[in-house]
Amino acid sequence: MSAPACDRFDRTAERVDPATSAELQAHAAVCPECRARLALWGQIAEAAPAMRKSWDSPELWPRIEREMARSARPAAPRESSPWLRGLAAAAVVALVLLSAIGVRVFRDRGGREPLANLSASRNALLSEDALHDVEAAEEVYLASIEKLSQVARPRLENPDSALAAASREKLLVLDSEISEMRGEIERNRFNTHLRKELLAIYREKQRTLQDLMKVGQS
Amino acid sequence: MTALGENGTFRGVSQEDALADSPSDDPAPDDALLEAAQRGDRSAFERLYERHGARMKSIAANLLGSVSDAEDAVQETFLKVHRGAAAFRGGARFSTWVYRILLNSCYDQMRRRKRKPEMELAPDGTPAARDLPAAAADHPLRLELEDAVARLGERPRTAFLMSAVEGFSHREVAEVLGISETASRSLVFEARRELQRMLWRGRAPEARA
Numbered sequence: 001m002s003a004p005a006c007d008r009f010d011r012t013a014e015r016v017d018p019a020t021s022a023e024l025q026a027h028a029a030v031c032p033e034c035r036a037r038l039a040l041w042g043q044i045a046e047a048a049p050a051m052r053k054s055w056d057s058p059e060l061w062p063r064i065e066r067e068m069a070r071s072a073r074p075a076a077p078r079e080s081s082p083w084l085r086g087l088a089a090a091a092v093v094a095l096v097l098l099s100a101i102g103v104r105v106f107r108d109r110g111g112r113e114p115l116a117n118l119s120a121s122r123n124a125l126l127s128e129d130a131l132h133d134v135e136a137a138e139e140v141y142l143a144s145i146e147k148l149s150q151v152a153r154p155r156l157e158n159p160d161s162a163l164a165a166a167s168r169e170k171l172l173v174l175d176s177e178i179s180e181m182r183g184e185i186e187r188n189r190f191n192t193h194l195r196k197e198l199l200a201i202y203r204e205k206q207r208t209l210q211d212l213m214k215v216g217q218s
Numbered sequence: 219m220t221a222l223g224e225n226g227t228f229r230g231v232s233q234e235d236a237l238a239d240s241p242s243d244d245p246a247p248d249d250a251l252l253e254a255a256q257r258g259d260r261s262a263f264e265r266l267y268e269r270h271g272a273r274m275k276s277i278a279a280n281l282l283g284s285v286s287d288a289e290d291a292v293q294e295t296f297l298k299v300h301r302g303a304a305a306f307r308g309g310a311r312f313s314t315w316v317y318r319i320l321l322n323s324c325y326d327q328m329r330r331r332k333r334k335p336e337m338e339l340a341p342d343g344t345p346a347a348r349d350l351p352a353a354a355a356d357h358p359l360r361l362e363l364e365d366a367v368a369r370l371g372e373r374p375r376t377a378f379l380m381s382a383v384e385g386f387s388h389r390e391v392a393e394v395l396g397i398s399e400t401a402s403r404s405l406v407f408e409a410r411r412e413l414q415r416m417l418w419r420g421r422a423p424e425a426r427a
Contacts, residue, residue, distance in 0.1 A: 037418060044413050047357035048382035051364055053279040053288075053350050054272060060289050061267055064296045065260065071297065166396030169315050173322065176302035 071180075131190060138195070145202055148209045155212060167212045174205045248312040256303050267296060270313065273384055274320050280379050281324045283368065284346055291323040298323075314393045321376060321394065328372075359417075366416040367409075374409035381406045 028035040159165040181198045188194060246254075246265070254262035271292060278288035298319050306315065357363075367375055377395065380386040381402070386394075391402040 037414065040417055041410070041414050043357075043359050044363065044410055044417070045382065047359035047363045048378070049385070050355065050357040050360045051280060051367070051379075051383045053276040055275070055285065055350055057271075057275065057289055060271070060293065061264060064267065064293050065264070067293065067297055068260070068263070068300045071301065163396060166318075169318055170396075172302050172306060172315075173298060173319055176298055180301060 134195065138199070141199075141202065145206050145209070148206065148213070152209045152212050164212060167208050170208055171205060174201055174208070177201050178205070252303060252306065252312050255300075256306075263296070263300065266299075266312070266316075270316060274317070277317075277379055277384060278320060278324050279350070280364075280367070280383065281321075281376070282327055285350065287327055291320060291327060294323045295320045311393070314390075317380075317394045318396075325372065362417060362420065363413065366413050366420075369416065370409055370412060374405050374412065377402055377405035378409035378413075382410070 024034075024038065028038045155164050156168045156171065159168055178198065178201050181194060181201060185191065185194050185198060248266065248269070251262040251266050251269075255266065274292045274295065275288050278291040279285060282288055282291065295316060299316055306312075367378060370378065373395070377391055380391045380394065381388065388399045388402040388406070391397075391406075392399045395402065397405075
């Protein structure tokens, strides 16, 4: 491997065009190491299609279909044992406690994102009022995102760039997830985990809208 | 001597639109099937699955390394498509949308796994993706290449898998990833260059020349 020629081989290989390709190949013809590296470059391209995976999944589509049917049906009330009902009640108490902590933290911070920084909470409340406060705070947060959506709507309806088109598709997916999560929360209002997940999706929506607007202004 | 690909593309891999409708005998375009699905025609969804499912499983398996995780990602994608179909108003191709959802599902799974590393220790009895036989003719470099690809960053790995492995054009990769075609070319070139470095380092000095 002759150093100056091999260094040039490395640099020019960064961006190969037909003219330099001929030059590289001429060098590789007289340099065994560069010839081997050039061969490896080609072998990567040859081996890549062999990475395609194919296997039978006879159960997959029926499984997807069942889930589709299940998600289309309203949730049916289920019978549960007294032991399970007791456990559920205990879980509800724990979740109400968490919600109350979240509300307190939210109030202390004067912020707009309830349930952030749970570990910093103290003097937790335990009441239905706590949940009411969380829901009220969420409404304020959602209203501000909705306003942002209205501002971004013209760009989303007539996407003029790859980013705008990508943002629109991403927002569709996020809205679908929001709708699903709200359905879950409707069935389990005290579940703080679900509420945190929902807020995370809203934050992602907010970021997506803000990125879109930033690009629109630049 | 091996020919170099131009501008980071791959010779021998089709750069036709891999996302183009109907590679099979099914004449209905994706959009028509989606419209039928939006009207509640469940069989239209099944035809979309038959059309895209195999490639989706392959991409997910190469990203996640596990057959069952790949199937979960495909299932999650179709459920999201099912829920979002009514709101999808076109403007982008169905296939672009569905592959974007798939990639997001795969990235989500990878992030969840990072948060819960113990999950990786629990074998689920299904084969790892690398143990599956190659779909096309196998290549002696495949296993080594798969190990190297798994060590690439998220974006170059995705671009390499879509372009070099699955045969998507740079235009299609760009649409799905929400980047420019030039950026797609750069990502794939960067991936290939890094793979070459990794594979070269892994070779014994006597095997190099």
